[in-house]
Amino acid sequence: MAVLVTGAAGFIGAATSRALLERGEDVVGIDNLNDYYDPALKQARLASLASRFDNFPMAGLEGLAAGRPVVCTTRTGTADLLAGGDAGAVVAPDDPAALAAALRPYLADPAAAGRAGAAARALVGRECSPAAVAGRREAVYREAAARRAA
DSSP states (O other), X not given: XXXXXXXXXXXXXXXXXXXXXXXXXXXXXXOOOOSSSOHHHHHHHHOEEOOSXXXXXXXXXXXXXXXXXXXXXXXXXXHHHHTTSSSEEEEOTTOHHHHHHHHHXXXXXXXXXXXXXXXXXXXXXXXXXXXXXXHHHHHXXXXXXXXXXX
């Protein structure tokens, strides 16, 4: 059974969510991202994908496109996109300490989060634009056609 945490992007809700996740609970978090305090802090708290498996989560791509650093596990398709870059971090699944350590720099240093966010937006523009995706798909089709012709 999942635990619903309201205000999950706020200070208390994020801490509660982390504690529940560390305990092994499944957590569903919601928040309205109002401006009671800086919404960028809340958005940064939400841009983590602690999935045990997700082929290519749209939340990760949307976070990157919105200029947010993304922290995900090695079991998401987002990990391949983030590999070797500075737009976020990739951690092992089921390792709350590693997840917390990867998130800490972005939560503690708004300038670091801003730099990673700018890199994230550039990464999406470079790797996920319609032209880039179409080019990779075309390359796969050409390779398949060449193999079939051989």
